[in-house]
Ligand SMILES: O=C(O)CCC(=O)C(=O)O
């Protein structure tokens with residue numbers, strides 16, 4: 108059975124076509140694990156979400172962010188990190204990799220906190236998540252938005268369940284449902300993101316950032332991006348070198364988050380790779396004297412295990428990577444710790 112992997116600018120593409128065929132499924136699973144081990148980022152095509160549904164998700168995202176500020180503020184993100192739901196205006200959230208690599212360097216984290224993050228976002232969760240209740244706009248502000256948001260949330264979860272199954276098969280865990288059974292879907296986060304047009308100079312001089320380099324915290328992330336470009340992924344073999352993760356039509360990007368990396372142990376068998384959002388790639392994305400970059404929309408979907416799940420080195424990974432490197436930690440505690448670092 109031939110591999111389904113091909114490569115786009117250093118990032119593998121895994122084709123999920125034929126997932127229902129048992130032999131093909133094994134090949135896809137192996138390809139996915141190799142991609143997550145080598146790069147930690149992978150394009151997934153034939154993932155099962157129809158193009159029309161993805162287009163609809165971007166249409167709603169645009170409609171939402173086109174609303175006047177006062178109306179968006181009818182669903183405000185509560186102050187602080189505890190309930191990550193509703194609307195965050197530009198600058199409210201600061202993303203930076205102050206955990207891990209730069210955590211001990213106060214100067215680095217201070218400098219990063221002085222850079223403005225130029226994005227606005229809206230977070231949607233499961234209605235069954237008692238820790239983080241949704242913050243909805245009044246229905247007459249954007250009729251139908253909540254209904255679509257929740258249906259898209261669960262559609263993404265269905266794709267994520269297939270990906271988790273593929274990872275379990277590819278890692279040869281003791282059962283194909285080893286990962287799905289601790290991901291009810293109730294702790295995921297659907298995030299709608301808008302990066303307004305901004306003077307290119309601000310991004311070049313790094314007085315503003317679209318999204319500075321960071322890793323994601325959860326188990327996996329699915330990402331839908333428009334055609335603007337600007338997402339970059341660190342080269343796993345060369346620290347500090349970032350390559351463009353150019354959007355591919357109808358594909359989604361999947362990446363490994365820190366919790367799955369911890370699960371896969373010491374050599375971080377599955378890699379949670381640094382990524383960032385910067386200038387769109389093409390020079391024709393600048394317009395007029397002010398050299399404004401194009402605005403950009405993206406939709407990440409973060410998967411988180413159920414809160415009481417103990418994230419610790421999977422037995423099967425010990426043989427791949429040696430003795431456990433990370434202390435076991437409950438998913439809920441890990442999330443709280445990471446979320447606190449996100450807000451000033
Ligand atoms: O906007 C993007 O393409 C990436 C967003 C991202 O990395 C994040 O929200 O964690």
Ligand SMILES: [Fe+2]
Nearest residue numbers: 321322323382
């Ligand atoms: Fe991210």
